Amino acid sequence: MIVLEFKLKGRHEQYRVIDDMIRTAQFIRNKALRYWMDNQGIKLSDLYKQCAVLAKEFDWAGKLNSMARQASAERALIAIQRFFANCKANSPGKKGFPQFKKCTRSVEYKTSGWKLSSDKRHLTFTDGFKAGTFKLVGSRDLYFYASEEIKRVRVIRRADGYYSQFCINVERVEEIVPTGKTVGLDVGLAHFYTDSTGETVPNPRHLQKSEKALKRLQRRVSKKKKGSANRRKAINRLGRKHLKVSRQRKDFAVKTALCVVKSSDFVAYEDLQVKNMVKNHKLAKSISDAAWSQFAQWLQYLGKVYGKTVVAVAPQYTSQDCSNCGATVKKSLSVRTHVCGCGTVLDRDHNAALNILAKALRQTGIDLNTAGHAGINAFGQTDLYSRVVTSTSKSTG
Template identity: 80%
Template sequence: MIVLEFNLKGKAEQYRIIDDMIRTAKFVRNKTLRHWIDNQGIKLVDLYKQCAVMAKEFEWAGKLNSTARQASAERTIFAIQRFFANCKAKEPGKKGFPQFKKHTRSVEYKQSGWSLSTDKRCLTLKDGFAAGKFKLIGSRDLHFYAPDEIKRIRIVRRADGYYAQFCINVDRKEELVPTGKAIGLDVGLNHFYTDSDGETVSNPRYLRKSEKDLKRLQKRVSRRKKGSKNRKKALDKLGRKHLKVSRQRQDFAIKTALCAIKSNDFVAYEDLQVRNMVKNHKLAKSISDAAWSQFAQWLEYFGKVYGKTVIAVPPQYTSQNCSNCGSIVKKTLSTRTHICGCGTILDRDHNAARNILAKGLKQAGMGLNTVGHTGIHAGGQTDLYSLVATSTSKSTGRS
């Protein structure tokens, strides 16, 4: 699957209709969850049937395309399935009991309720809301894909406008000349990562650099009267600034992961439990700003696209063990140099990267994790739309 994203250009009235569609999708999602809570033991297929019941009971809900209502119900189904899966696996801590959504920013269609123009440059939403025709702004061309290959579309509202994401059922495979190189990556806060060759990539710290502007914009929001137009304008500016930081962080993760994959045939990285690490309130902001989980997800994705071996390595003792003799050299977080009795003197992260590479090669030799590691990280469950960016042919003009 790949995802192409386009900006939707329309009139103000059309955007207001999209907002109504999104609110309706949120209502359907929450209503199906309420039905599941009130009727414990019902089958998941009953939630689909509940969508038809809602369409008859609420006239405005019936305006939303039937497949869009089903897609909203599927969000509830996925949340329920994830909850039971965590219970069965006896995951520590909270199991993720499905919650009612207060804020929703998207509505999803399957293969009906919309159509593309002949030149595939315009999208028309044709359900009961009749949002009408929108121009698709982007650098990619949908002519390369047959209409039946487009399995779903998602209309997304962001701080800087409205977007359409097209989910296309094609396999992306790229061929590269083998480099014969293997590398281990140790992520950190001082440097974004240090590899097993001792090379480092600096940590861009996009949130830290924008913190002054974000605080200033947040103050403007706080000073405006609730419900006023000026407060809405201030909120829009604050939202656009947060969105810019998010896009910068994602763009950096994509380009860095792509460079690592193209330059090496074998990549081993730390399988960090970021959701546990951010419980340290002194480091939570810096860890979140580094986006290690996002970087790992893109490593795995590009590994599959380019046919490279990507392995997630448990991080235990990678910093404490000597990469030369294997002896344990205990260090605190403030100790940045690894000094071993065997005469090895290395930067702490360089030593860890070498250990990560050795562990990765050992796992590969044992046939473990040789196609990457996909799981739930700090950013939540990996899904199709979480990887919408340049590498999946993102078409908003950013790379």
């Protein structure tokens, strides 16, 4: 499944109709949640039936496509299932009891209620709201995909306009180019990450660089009269700035993860519990700005796409243990150099990256002493790549 996103270009009146569609989807979702609260133990089919009842009871709710109403009910069910899953797993903290939505920003259609033009550059909504035809603006092309492959169409309102996402039922597969290299990554705040070869990638600090402008825009919002048009404009400008920062952060995470996956056959990183780490109020903003979780998610996804092995390891003692002799050398966060009695002197993060790589190789059954000396076999593949694939297939078979 891949997702292609386009910006919707239309008239001002059409955007107001999309707002009505989004509010109706929010209404259906909240009503489905209330129906579950009053009748616990119901199934998805019962929520679908309730959607039909709401469409008959409220004329404006009946304007929304029937499958779009079902998709809104599914959102409520997903929140319910997530709550029960957290309870079953005994997750620490709040379990996330489903809440009523106040500011939904999207509506989702399935296979009906919309239509693409013959050149697939225009999108028309055909349900009762009659939002009309929008031009699709984007760098990707839908012409290569059949309409039957498009399983969902999601309309999203953002600070800088309205967007449409097409969920296409195709598998993304890229050509596998073995490199014979292994790498361990230790993420941090001084550097975004340090790898097992000692190379570092600087931390971009997108939020910190934009913080001065964000504070200025926030002050302008607070000075405007509540409910006024000027306040809405100030809020929109602030939202656009936050949106830019989030896009910069995502772009950096995707491009960095892609470089790592393409340049190595075996990637190891630490499985950090970021949700617990941000409880440290002195470092919470910097940790959130670094977006380690987003980087890890893209490593896993791109690893599957490019056929590379990506392993997450527990972070315990990776900074304290010596990568050479294994002795424990306790050090505080302020100590940035690892000095061991065996004579090993390394940067703290470089030592941790070596430990992360060694731990991941032990998990997959690959010998660290031979992993760095991979050669090319008669079939044109690196020996390391062959061992990684074999080890992975044994562990999952």
